Amino acid sequence: MDEVTLDERVQVWGSRLAAGLPSGGLRRPRAGAEQLMMRWLIGDPRLRAALFRFVDVRPACHSRSELVRHLSELLEEAGGRERFGAGEGPVDGEHSGVARRLARLTGRRALELPTAAAAALGVASMAHRFIAGEDAEAAAGELRSLWEHGRCVTLDLLGEATLTEGEGELYAERCTQTLRTLAQLGAAWQPAPMLDHDGLGPLPRANLSVKVSALTPHLRANAPRRALEAARERLLALLRLARELDAHLHVDMESLDTRESITELFLELLARDEFVAGPSAGIVLQAYLTDSEEQLERLLAWVEGNPRGAPFTVRLVKGAYWDHEVVLAAQHGWRTPVFTDRRACDRHYEHLTRRLLDARAGGLALRPAIASHNLRSLAHALAYADALRLEPEAVELQVLRGLGDDTAAAINACGRRVRVYCPVGDLVAGMAYLVRRLLENTSNDSFLAALGSGADLRLLLERP
Numbered sequence: 001m002d003e004v005t006l007d008e009r010v011q012v013w014g015s016r017l018a019a020g021l022p023s024g025g026l027r028r029p030r031a032g033a034e035q036l037m038m039r040w041l042i043g044d045p046r047l048r049a050a051l052f053r054f055v056d057v058r059p060a061c062h063s064r065s066e067l068v069r070h071l072s073e074l075l076e077e078a079g080g081r082e083r084f085g086a087g088e089g090p091v092d093g094e095h096s097g098v099a100r101r102l103a104r105l106t107g108r109r110a111l112e113l114p115t116a117a118a119a120a121l122g123v124a125s126m127a128h129r130f131i132a133g134e135d136a137e138a139a140a141g142e143l144r145s146l147w148e149h150g151r152c153v154t155l156d157l158l159g160e161a162t163l164t165e166g167e168g169e170l171y172a173e174r175c176t177q178t179l180r181t182l183a184q185l186g187a188a189w190q191p192a193p194m195l196d197h198d199g200l201g202p203l204p205r206a207n208l209s210v211k212v213s214a215l216t217p218h219l220r221a222n223a224p225r226r227a228l229e230a231a232r233e234r235l236l237a238l239l240r241l242a243r244e245l246d247a248h249l250h251v252d253m254e255s256l257d258t259r260e261s262i263t264e265l266f267l268e269l270l271a272r273d274e275f276v277a278g279p280s281a282g283i284v285l286q287a288y289l290t291d292s293e294e295q296l297e298r299l300l301a302w303v304e305g306n307p308r309g310a311p312f313t314v315r316l317v318k319g320a321y322w323d324h325e326v327v328l329a330a331q332h333g334w335r336t337p338v339f340t341d342r343r344a345c346d347r348h349y350e351h352l353t354r355r356l357l358d359a360r361a362g363g364l365a366l367r368p369a370i371a372s373h374n375l376r377s378l379a380h381a382l383a384y385a386d387a388l389r390l391e392p393e394a395v396e397l398q399v400l401r402g403l404g405d406d407t408a409a410a411i412n413a414c415g416r417r418v419r420v421y422c423p424v425g426d427l428v429a430g431m432a433y434l435v436r437r438l439l440e441n442t443s444n445d446s447f448l449a450a451l452g453s454g455a456d457l458r459l460l461l462e463r464p
């Protein structure tokens, strides 16, 4: 199909998705206070730096109040009190509005708190929207409700970097417990044809996303052998349990320096005879890496060379460590491994989407999962799948809980399968997760930020 015809179909899908957003249109700001706070926190480089510092400080905090205090101090240091604080000289309309709305968000009287403190409390309140519960058990009601609304899930166990073997062991135990709980919970959910099957067979209801770096303290690019040894036994045990429970195990991708170790380990284990029939498994591919096409070809060649009973899922994302990769490369004088032009990144994402869907249409036992909140990226996948005459269940769309709730509703309204990535963990871990997502998705380059500020739909759906 030529590019112009494809693009016409993308526009149709884009408009359908936009019409399915809960407001029926684009200008549906989330809770006003949250929007304002996000703008305020992210719009200033010094406050943005304070948020990055907060993510670093977070492992040393053990309670919500400690976290709120640290965040509040960092924001104040960065200038929050001086420019936005209550009772600190004249404040203009927007700033006093921020204080008032933050106070409402946090349940405090207006101007009772310095704005930095109110913002920190606001972050704590918002974290609830992003995490589904402390663990799978606590999230049971939410997971069932998502299922009843036509959304399947994958769980992600929040926590910070694993620094000791004990922490690696603990993470593996949490994964084990979560898989068991999910298998039990899923068994009680009502049948849902769109969520339970696709043309390649049944889809496991229990679905866990795993961070291999959390299974071992040693995952370093300069000592990959040691890392592989440490993580191998734990990942192996999880694959065996997933097979026993008929669950899906998905490996997340993190920074580039760990990609090779993680991919090598996962594919090596999965190629074992004991896993020929299952479990269902998959890995993340980050399109912002300029060499991601080679990585995709490697994965496709592996799937072709290792026929298994359960199809392999590739979750295509843009990548969440953009700032990290850019800064690290600059520090070392390396070539930047990621696209630095936003449109080039989006074009590449579409290119990889087409390659994935072509492979699926060509008969490979592959499940493409298109994970994005960008209506253009999603619409492109749906339009191309139609052009290939793939059945509607063949493409799964995925979003993050909290950020992608409206997008998930829009996908539902279009009758396509959507999976919600649900982080679980305590509020302390949730706050760090939230701050990362805020930093990433409220930057000028973010589709969601543009959508929230009421940008023109035609521009948002333009070919990148």
Ligand SMILES: Cc1cc2nc3c(=O)[nH]c(=O)nc-3n(C[C@H](O)[C@H](O)[C@H](O)COP(=O)(O)OP(=O)(O)OC[C@H]3O[C@@H](n4cnc5c(N)ncnc54)[C@H](O)[C@@H]3O)c2cc1C
Pocket: 251, 252, 253, 254, 284, 286, 288, 317, 318, 319, 320, 321, 322, 338, 339, 340, 341, 342, 343, 345, 371, 372, 373, 374, 377, 398, 399, 400, 420, 421, 440, 445, 446, 447, 448
């Ligand atoms: C279900 C799910 C699972 C995920 N799992 C992972 C994972 O395992 N690993 C991971 O890294 N990420 C993961 N992510 C996050 C993902 O990589 C994106 O960061 C996030 O989804 C935002 O991208 P978008 O397409 O939704 O939004 P968009 O606004 O369309 O894109 C934002 C993205 O564009 C890229 N970008 C930003 N600025 C520039 C620039 N100047 N030049 C080039 N590119 C730029 C960045 O990747 C940024 O995240 C996941 C996302 C989802 C929905």
